[in-house]
Amino acid sequence: MSKTKEITIPDKISGYTQLRLDVDLTDGKISKSTLSNEFCRDWIGGYGFAAKILWDECPAGVDPLSPENVFLYAHGPFPATILPTSSKYGVFAKSPLTGMFGMSISSGSIGAQARRAGINMVVFKGKASELSYMVVDDDDYYIVPCPDLAGKGCWDTEELVREEFQDQRLAVMAIGPAGERMSRMACITNDRNRQAGRTGMGTVMGSKNLKAICFRGTKGVKVAQPVEFYKLARKLIKVANGPATAKYRDLGTPAGITSYNKLGMFPICNHREGTWEKIDDGTFTGDTLNEDWVVKKVGCSQCSIACDHIAHVPKTHPNWPNLYASIDVEICYSFGSATGCSDWPTVFKCVQLCDDLGIDAISGGVTAAMACELYDLGLITKKDLGYELPFGSTVNLVKFTEEMILGKGFAGEIFGDGTKQAGIRLEEKGIKNASFYGMHIKGLEMPAFDLHGMSSFAVGESVSIRGACHLRNGAYGLDAKGKFDRFAYDKPLERGKAIKELEDIYGIIDSYIVCKFTRGIYENDAEMAKVFELVTGIPVTDKFIQKRGDAIVNLSKCFNIREGWTRDDDHPPERFFKESHTKGPAKGVTLKEEGYQTLLSGYYEARGWDTKTGIPTDETLKSLGLDFVIGKLKAAGGK
Numbered sequence: 240m241s242k243t244k245e246i247t248i249p250d251k252i253s254g255y256t257q258l259r260l261d262v263d264l265t266d267g268k269i270s271k272s273t274l275s276n277e278f279c280r281d282w283i284g285g286y287g288f289a290a291k292i293l294w295d296e297c298p299a300g301v302d303p304l305s306p307e308n309v310f311l312y313a314h315g316p317f318p319a320t321i322l323p324t325s326s327k328y329g330v331f332a333k334s335p336l337t338g339m340f341g342m343s344i345s346s347g348s349i350g351a352q353a354r355r356a357g358i359n360m361v362v363f364k365g366k367a368s369e370l371s372y373m374v375v376d377d378d379d380y381y382i383v384p385c386p387d388l389a390g391k392g393c394w395d396t397e398e399l400v401r402e403e404f405q406d407q408r409l410a411v412m413a414i415g416p417a418g419e420r421m422s423r424m425a426c427i428t429n430d431r432n433r434q435a436g437r438t439g440m441g442t443v444m445g446s447k448n449l450k451a452i453c454f455r456g457t458k459g460v461k462v463a464q465p466v467e468f469y470k471l472a473r474k475l476i477k478v479a480n481g482p483a484t485a486k487y488r489d490l491g492t493p494a495g496i497t498s499y500n501k502l503g504m505f506p507i508c509n510h511r512e513g514t515w516e517k518i519d520d521g522t523f524t525g526d527t528l529n530e531d532w533v534v535k536k537v538g539c540s541q542c543s544i545a546c547d548h549i550a551h552v553p554k555t556h557p558n559w560p561n562l563y564a565s566i567d568v569e570i571c572y573s574f575g576s577a578t579g580c581s582d583w584p585t586v587f588k589c590v591q592l593c594d595d596l597g598i599d600a601i602s603g604g605v606t607a608a609m610a611c612e613l614y615d616l617g618l619i620t621k622k623d624l625g626y627e628l629p630f631g632s633t634v635n636l637v638k639f640t641e642e643m644i645l646g647k648g649f650a651g652e653i654f655g656d657g658t659k660q661a662g663i664r665l666e667e668k669g670i671k672n673a674s675f676y677g678m679h680i681k682g683l684e685m686p687a688f689d690l691h692g693m694s695s696f697a698v699g700e701s702v703s704i705r706g707a708c709h710l711r712n713g714a715y716g717l718d719a720k721g722k723f724d725r726f727a728y729d730k731p732l733e734r735g736k737a738i739k740e741l742e743d744i745y746g747i748i749d750s751y752i753v754c755k756f757t758r759g760i761y762e763n764d765a766e767m768a769k770v771f772e773l774v775t776g777i778p779v780t781d782k783f784i785q786k787r788g789d790a791i792v793n794l795s796k797c798f799n800i801r802e803g804w805t806r807d808d809d810h811p812p813e814r815f816f817k818e819s820h821t822k823g824p825a826k827g828v829t830l831k832e833e834g835y836q837t838l839l840s841g842y843y844e845a846r847g848w849d850t851k852t853g854i855p856t857d858e859t860l861k862s863l864g865l866d867f868v869i870g871k872l873k874a875a876g877g878k
Contacts, residue, residue: 254316265365284315289331324754347430355456393428415597432565463776493525573604579630728834731841743788
């Protein structure tokens with residue numbers, strides 16, 4: 240038995256296969272190695288695995304689009320078990336969109352098939368000489384040149400590769416033409432409607448000439464304590480089928496549209512407002528979406544919720560007949576309320592283009608919203624675009640979206656790499672202050688929450704490791720549920736501790752990897768620790784799990800510091816400080832710089848980071864077992 244101060248690890252652990260594949264795309268060589276018991280215990284899976292590997296193996300200051308960038312696939316110990324929502328995977332690299340820690344997580348069949356094939360992690364380096372895909376078929380691992388797939392959409396790629404194998408069980412994660420052309424917003428699509436969308440992970444695949452990764456497995460899965468695990472998993476499945484997840488099952492995530500609107504926090508017209516008459520009158524709500532457009536609800540492997548709501552446009556529609564699209568609240572915002580478009584078929588078509596041609600539909604929609612506002616203000620014109628693009632556009636919004644994705648015309652030239660690059664390019668053309676209208680943090684476009692009058696979440700979203708993100712911590716709930724006064728800046732340390740606690744447990748959820756929609760099915764953190772122990776055989780406590788979440792967040796933060804992060808990067812767009820809403824609960828409210836900075840310092844203090852710089856102290860790093868980081872931040876290029 241190997242020992243640490245906190246826990247004892249069995250000589251043999253379960254859940255993990257502990258198999259790492261290293262793929263050198265440049266010479267086509269594939270090698271195998273074994274992840275140690277200690278590595279699995281300390282880094283848990285998914286996000287944790289990647290934090291350690293990227294710190295150790297991704298060269299400091301690397302160009303995200305160079306062959307030297309590391310691209311990593313990983314999952315946790317749970318895929319192919321009966322734990323609810325456990326068929327998830329993560330992809331990680333230095334992000335071409337943010338220049339910092341890049342990560343994206345997706346559901347579907349990938350995690351389960353990769354686990355049955357006996358894989359825990361695949362690390363890609365180098366660049367293939369021609370467009371290729373990687374196959375993991377039980378114990379067979381190989382790379383297949385695929386020049387005939389060049390320019391194919393994600394959906395066609397998935398079907399063509401499955402036809403080649405004559406097996407619909409083959410799990411395929413693929414990029415589209417946007418990834419091939421290396422749009423910084425490029426995503427990875429699997430199972431048609433599931434995307435690893437954010438931070439440009441599809442871009443990194445494209446930079447490596449990697450069109451797809453395919454998994455097929457037939458191996459069994461062993462857990463350490465099968466009887467006890469079965470009992471607990473059955474209980475969790477029952478709870479997951481009940482009220483705790485009902486809103487995701489019934490209306491899906493668009494159930495949040497109405498409640499966010501009532502709080503004045505659903506972004507309208509590129510965050511100009513937080514409430515919308517189209518929601519008030521029932522035109523654009525989750526109820527309307529489900530009653531009029533949704534035809535099917537789909538669950539991923541090992542999922543008892545089925546949050547994926549498939550909408551259908553009838554054959555009689557004049558523009559986009561017989562169209563199907565997977566819709567969630569983020570898309571209702573990005574291509575809906577953010578662009579001022581309340582026409583559901585238009586939203587569906589824009590989403591279909593993103594999912595198939597291969598960009599993140601959140602980033603894509605928020606970028607389109609920026610273009611709509613710039614057009615509204617006369618900063619870009621019909622002469623530039625070739626067509627009009629006011630808020631509320633329909634056919635022209637679809638045209639803009641397709642051009643943006645494919646890199647065509649003015650839309651593609653200026654907006655094809657997201658809001659940050661669009662602002663830079665327009666300002667280079669003499670359009671002063673264009674960046675003001677790009678709604679991003681660290682280069683990643685914002686999710687479906689307006690920050691006017693959301694003082695806690697303004698900090699929580701801004702400190703996210705990967706940029707603007709509500710999925711790295713759920714601090715929006717601290718404001719929405721009234722734990723803190725969302726218009727005030729009091730209790731900075733208390734708020735900081737609450738944000739940290741959420742961020743740490745989300746770090747564990749993203750390392751397990753399970754769906755955040757099931758975070759409410761566990762009685763407490765101890766039960767989350769228990770399910771890990773029953774599957775892996777590693778005896779852990781809730782305190783140990785929480786500390787590992789803390790370590791994972793800290794290590795990925797250190798990666799960002801090494802790549803040039805400064806305190807200024809933990810900041811919302813200036814719009815929230817300079818322009819207020821004209822109606823709704825947050826009417827007349829702006830964020831206050833002094834108050835925001837006070838809360839940010841409170842968060843840094845709660846984390847044990849220097850309150851002026853936001854850099855973890857040596858004492859904090861030592862307490863988390865991150866001694867190997869000390870002394871390597873500034874020397875490696877941190878500002």
